[in-house]
Amino acid sequence: MTKLTTTQSPGADGPNGPHVFSFAPNGDGFLLNGKPFQIRSGELHPARIPVEYWLHRIQMAKAMGMNTIALYVMWNYHEMREGAFDFQSDNRDIEGFIRLCQAENMWVLFRPGPYVCAEWDLGGIPSYLLKHPDIRLRTDYASDARYMRAVERYIDELVPRVRPLMAENGGPILMIQIENEFGSFDSNPAYLEELRQLWIRGGIHGPFYTEDGLVQLQQNLSYVADGAIALSNGNAAQIDAVRKVFPSVPAMAGEVYPGWLTHWGDSVFQGTSVDLSATLDELMRKNQSFNLYVIHGGTSFGFYAGANVDVDSDEYQPDITSYDYAAPISEQGVATARYMAYRSIIARYLSTPLPDVPAPIATIPAMDSNGVRRLMPRRYASLWDNLPAALPLADTMQPQPFEMYGQAFGFVLYRKKLARYAGGALDIGDVHDYATVFVGDQYAGAVSRARVQEDLASPRKIMRRRPVALPDASSRQQEAAVLEILVEGMGRVNYGHSMIDRKGIVDPVVIHDASGASEIPDGWEVVLLPMDASFIESLRPVCSRPNKPGMFFVATLPIDAVGDVYLDMSEWTKGIVWVNGRNLGRYWHIGPQMRLYCPAPWLKPGDNTVLIFDLHQTEAKPVSLASSLS
Structure with missing residues (x-):
């Protein structure tokens, strides 16, 4: 695996502050230390990226021409049990991620929810709230104090971590987003203001902004006092349109989509035909601010992939494990052809050359002298004996x-x-x-x-x-x-x-x-x-009922050197895969995803343990190695 170091130390032109980030008096864009500033942002989700790859993905965004990283914080990834928060372990160290951005002279747009959507389980809201039969989510104290008390506890945990990282305090955070696409859910100014006041009470007075589709914003007025407006599926024309309705408020294209999400059972991966070249060129030419959602999607490891319900058919649509999203930086961190095209467009408008594109992460060869490399698992343990x-x-x-x-x-x-x-x-x-x-x-x-x-x-x-x-x-x-x-x-x-x-x-x-x-x-x-990890670690290798579905299988992956790899599960039915105790996520024979991503840091030279739980199969099938998602 390639070892990465920061490419430079913070300089006078970077987020080493303190700095004053503000809105132009006439709403005509953003100011940094009183000078016009274009936000060129790419979205990364720390929860979807192994911590060892955080720096690589930040540097990839920087080399494409970004000067800012936008990030969601998934509340339920940090409060896994009611009242117990984790902002330290593994890739939950949000402060560490933001400081890596700062070390790379990258600014930050902070998107903590409490609701984030993001094709993440329950939009990031902790499921323990659903133990209340009559719970209401995404609403104000008067409508459901139980929800808002939980939100208050969450924001109170974030405030002391975030406050030193605000630009005015020498950090890289330019703005904090209040909720997310609330105009698509409801019209409740009291709720949005209560969220804003929780930050202010903690000593963070902004700047704040909201994110919405243009139509939903106009219908439900889902903005906050003294806050900027970011537009979902935004472009230059939508920025111009919203400025006519809100002439004194700065606006940006808050989510510019390079692709789209994918559900289990879809015929193909969605969004692969989207070309943002013209959109980016116009945004750069007009010096308008934007955020690519997502510049790199990563992976919804474990059980965190979310779902939708189709508004027309009422069909439940669970999301696949991969969050590749047809992003310019692929799930495994590779610069795609679109990445190189967008990099060239952005570079034309910049006065200084872009840094070199970081070298790709090493992969494990999917072929050897005998052809495709395949693992042959064996029956290991029955769920019914455990x-x-x-x-x-x-x-x-x-x-x-x-x-x-x-x-x-x-x-x-x-x-x-x-x-x-x-x-x-x-x-x-x-x-x-x-x-x-x-x-x-x-x-x-x-x-x-x-x-x-x-x-x-x-x-x-x-x-x-x-x-x-x-x-x-x-x-x-x-x-x-x-x-x-x-x-x-x-x-x-x-x-x-x-x-x-x-x-x-x-x-x-x-x-x-x-x-x-x-x-x-x-x-x-x-x-x-x-x-969970403790259950998997305690499995007893007993199979007293080998013909009853609900079986664990095990295989050994021997390697000389670590590298990224995909496990092709196309011969299996439905289940979960762990590698060395790490949950790679779900597979399902209905597709369209057939391969699960295993990042190099989760492997070791020598023998690696691949554990499979399949809901249907009682006999093992081969697992092929691959070097890419498809």
Whole structure:
């Protein structure tokens, strides 16, 4: 792996302050120390980038002509348990990231939410708030004080970290964004002002700005007092248009999209045809400020990829693991052809030459003398031999969503001992989000909330929103049987009015017997399976039921030197991959993503352990190595 150092120390023209960043009196742009200043920003998300690559990605943005880095802070990435914050470990050190920007003479646009969207689980809002049945999100104290008290605690954690990093205090932060695209959600000036006042109370008086689509901004007036306006999907024409409506307020193209997000089941990766050459050329020619969303997307490692609900069809649309976004800097940090084209456009308008493009990160060869390199995993452990103790529920209680048990991510097993079993069909309603069903050790089928091609003819028996046909009862089962429903919670909805998106079983479970009678059973046991690091580390290599789906597989990846690599999971069905204990994210055979990115810092010379959990497969399949996403 290439070792990187900062390319220069902060100079008098860089963010080594103190500096005065302000708005021109007539709203005609931004001023730095009283002089006109163009913000040329590229968006990076520290939570989606290994900490060892932060500097490389910042330098890549700088070499494309950016002078600023915009970054979201994902609240739920830092408050993983209620009241317990982490701003130090691994890639959660936001202060460290901002100081790296400063060391590279890069300014910062700080976007802390509390809601960020970002195709991130629940838009960055912690899921523990969903334990309240009547919770309201993104609203003021009067409407839901529980939400705002949690926001207040979050901002109070940020304030002492952010205050020294503001430009007026010698840091690189130019502006702080208040909420995010609120005009697409509601009209509530009181809420936005309450957020602004939380920062002011902490001694940070701005500058502030908001981010919205032009139409939504005009409809809902979702700006803040004395704040600038940033426009989603913005360009020079939209900046000109908003200046006519708000002539005294500076405006910028706050999110200029090089591509778009991708859902599981999409036919192709979205946004690959977007060419921003003309947009960037006009912004540069008019000396207007902008932020590329995203200049580099990175990866939604672990369980953090979000989801949408289609406004027309009401379809649940979970996001893939990769956040490549067709960005000019690819998921693995490579300068694409579009990167080089945009760099040339921007360079034409600058008086000093741009720094050289950083060397690409080394990759592990996907080919050897025998052709494509493939790993051959072996069966390692059964989930059913590694179940934690169940949480007993009162006999009258129905299964509850994850959040009611204090679990954010992973899986939950709902188990019911049936005194009499006669087959029939099982209706688990609008399951959130993917369930596999068993009677004893016999697999009955799977139900997906997301749109899938139904697969009733194969042993997988995957269907969507319909009852699962239960196996016929044997003479022994007619006396007793154990019904098990293993539910995977995928990404929580991160945009729009469907964000109260709890995971697990959210409707009563109904059993329809062969005679047509229906029963809503009670007295369920619940087994929490967050699939976190401690669970993975404690797996016992036992497979007493090798034919029951829900199996872990293991392979060894031997390497002489570390490098980036992709694992091709196209021969597998649906599950998760860990490398040396690091969760690479989800794979799913419906695509379009078939390969998972493993960054070099997560590997070591010698043998590396690849662990796979697949919801369906009981026999191992090969895993091929690749050097790129596609």
